[in-house]
Amino acid sequence: MRLLTRRWSGMILIGLLATVAAAVPTTASAAASPVDGHVYVDDNTTGTNTIAAFDRHADGTLTPQPGSPFVAGGAGTGTGLASQGAVQVSSDGRYLLAVDGGSNQVSVLRIKPDGGLRLVPGGVVSSGGVEPVSIAEHAGLVYIANAGNGGSNYAGFTLDPGGHLRPLARSTVSLPDGSQPGDVLFNPTGTNLVGTRIGTSLIDSFSVGQDGRLTPAAGSPFAAGAAGPFGSEFRPTDPSQLFVSNAHAGSGSGSVSAFSVAADGALSAIGASPFADLQTAPCWVEITRDGKFLFTTNTASGTVSRYSIASDGVLTLLGSTPAGAGPLDARLSNDGENLYILDGAIDAISGFAVSGGTLTSLGAPFELPVGAAPAGVAVN
16 A cells, blocks of 8 residues: 655645644743754755754754745745755755745755854745655765655756756766655765665665766665665765665555665665564654664554664664654754654654663654645754
């Protein structure tokens, strides 16, 4: 049974709304706690897309940045995106890149010293395809996953020091209609790039040349190991290990696949992969900076599953924690002390304190702007 679609209409979040109608999110006060960083959300609003920006305080709580939400320039879809990585902070921390799925564009915004955002002049550019959903960036090399039929692909760009995205000639990798790519990402060294195809349960894997262009691994695309490969992440401490959530295996049958990645990008399953999480629709993946624990949000179950990761990449399920209303994309703070999860059913963001593989709620969710259909979260 297919649990997720790109447009989200008639999907599992509708059922979740009935259970959370009485739960109105409130913005926590953090006036006494110093600012440690910032959190950004692609609001994916119809018409002019916006980016919600929050100050992240030392206690993990969030307060809206003055001037938030900031205009992204392109248009959102207003209905959410079935993807991970719709918004990313550049490797140098200077820019925020966000998809504008409703206008087939990508926006680049300058991150100001106080965490506020300013659209780069000429910073709204064509995504190189139809309906961009995910962005990968490494040291100024950018690839965008476009999911729309008639223009589904991975399109390459370069990001110059001034924040301008420029198409990389002969870099586009076309995909068949119906592939529905959900995530594109580099490994920590930038030598490999992978993309998940939610619609066909395949994973594309490439080596990255010095010129930034992609060479498919022998055997690519690879079988995901279960239906609906969705979110993915390389292990921060080992660029040869890849983990992918599988969202479409049915009620209570979600899982996470673990792969060993060869230098040319070839994927091979680790141990008894895929590893069950006993929940429904695991969609987004995040791994602690020390590489010891993995979290995956289960959109239909309203939980986040917690795994430990052995040195060889084998996963052990530790349990699941309630995670709000229709949990979507999730990101850890750079210090690893907090996990932030989008609540798709109530257009809010929940925060958790992280201690090893244990999550503790920070309290009531933090509100997103009116009209938001959140599609990605990034932390600087």
